[in-house]
Amino acid sequence: MMHGNLVCTQCTNHFSLTDKIWKCHCGALLDIEFNAEFPIDEIAKRSTSIWRYKEAIPVPDSHIISFSEGFTSLEDAFLYNIPLLIKHDYLFPTSSFKDRGASVLISKISEMGINVIVEDSSGNAGTSIAAYAAKAGIRCRIIAPSNSSKSKQNQIITYGAELELLKGDREKVATEALKEAENTYYASHSWNPFFFQGTKTIAFEISEQMGWKAPDSIIVPLGNGTLVLGVYLGFKDLQKAGIITRLPRIIAVQASECAPVYNAIEHIKNPEYNKSIAEGISVQNPVRKDQIIEAIGATEGCVYAASDNEINMALKHLYSKGYYVEPTSAVVVGALRRINPKMRGDTSVLVLTGHGLKHSFSQL
Ligand SMILES: [Zn+2]
Structure with missing residues (x-):
């Protein structure tokens, strides 16, 4: 029996983790309250999948639906001559990081x-x-x-x-x-709180791959917030468990053509929304927008917006260095040279989220 609760983000309602609901009776979003644990010595002995952190995932291990995915590589690299740790989070069975969320949510559903x-x-x-x-x-x-x-x-x-x-x-x-x-x-992937309990495993991996430390910052694409909120939840779990002391700054990047969170933070009135080549993050009204803004603020992070021109240039730069990702993934590299070096800090993780082969057909 898993300890923890589903909690409403608006009213005081609490529900059991086994209730078959994905939103509160009042209609608001649900979150999950749960004490994540990290038996580090045990974890080190387990297979390299997201489920090596099973004590930090609120789904019993009797129903795991998994391809043994995860533990994607973290590479020391340079892009535009900027030193980074690149997290290759497109290396999944379906070729995107979303498999983290799907494995946990479908396990719960099962x-x-x-x-x-x-x-x-x-x-x-x-x-x-x-x-x-x-x-x-x-x-x-x-x-x-x-x-x-x-x-x-x-x-x-x-x-x-x-x-x-x-x-x-x-x-x-x-x-x-x-x-x-x-x-x-x-x-x-935006309403159901269990999805984020999967995407948060990226934080555990990064931390373990760095010797159970946290980077100074993490640069991620932002649409519905599945990764921003996952990163935030994951590093908060590690902090609560006493493994890390401070949260990495979340540097989120939106596509300029569709940048509701950037617009809200920058107080841009009556913004226009257009089609972007970063289709995967072109979300005008992310349902967890308030939480996203809160998470970025709590880490003293920030939001950038990259134009389609910058994203295209970034794709060319990535290809020329041997990285093959889809345009949505390149948004983080599109803004990279404009990110304040103080905000990036000494150790900055840049996450690549979707494989280039997903997009190949539409490029021909
Ligand atoms: Zn409620």
């Missing part, structure tokens, strides 16, 4: 005995949920905008998921998914 789920995603979260649902034998329906990447649509269908394409933007798709989720379980 534990609860749920056999039909719905998710909305324009790409990587949908492919991850589809793959892990296939492994678990859970029926899965993914709702996506009809103009989303064809190669990702293809990947979703290949795993046997039902794909429903809707005309309109992501907000419309999210609204439809919320409607369908009233009668089923919403395996959402």
Whole structure:
């Protein structure tokens, strides 16, 4: 029996971790209260998967759905002559870091005995949920905008998921998914708090790979906040457990064409939203926007916005150095030269999130 609770972010409601709910009765987002533990000597003996940190993940290990994914490499490197630790977080079964969240969420869903789920995603979260649902034998329906990447649509269908394409933007798709989720379980990478209990494992890996220390900063793309909030939760778990003393500054990068968090922090009134080549993070209304702003503030971090031109230049730079990632991943490199060196600090981890092969077809 796992100790911990689902807690509402708005009212005082607490729920058991085994309740089949993904939002509070009052309609607000849920978070998870849970005491993560890190038996370091035991962890060192385990296989290199995210589940080596099982005492820090609020899902019993009797129902794990996993491809033994995770523990992606952390490389000492230079980009634009800036020293960095590059976390290769596209090295996953479906080729994106979202597998961290999918493994934990689908494990939880399997534990609860749920056999039909719905998710909305324009790409990587949908492919991850589809793959892990296939492994678990859970029926899965993914709702996506009809103009989303064809190669990702293809990947979703290949795993046997039902794909429903809707005309309109992501907000419309999210609204439809919320409607369908009233009668089923919403395996959402933005609403469902268990997804973030998976993405947080990146913090544990980085820390372990650095000798159970924290970097000065971590540079991540920002759309729905699955990585920003994951990084924040993970390093907070490590801090609470007394393993690290201070949190790394979270430096989040949005695409200039769709930068709601950047606009809010910079007090930009009536911003315009346009299509960006960083489609994976083009989210106009991230449901956890307030939490994202709070997390970045709590780490004394900051938000940058990179233009499509900068992202394209960054992609070329990455390719020329032998890195093959999708445009959404390159957003962090797009802003890299403008990031204040004091903000970066001496040790800065830059996360690459999605493989270039995901995008290859649309480039031809
Ligand atoms: Zn509530």
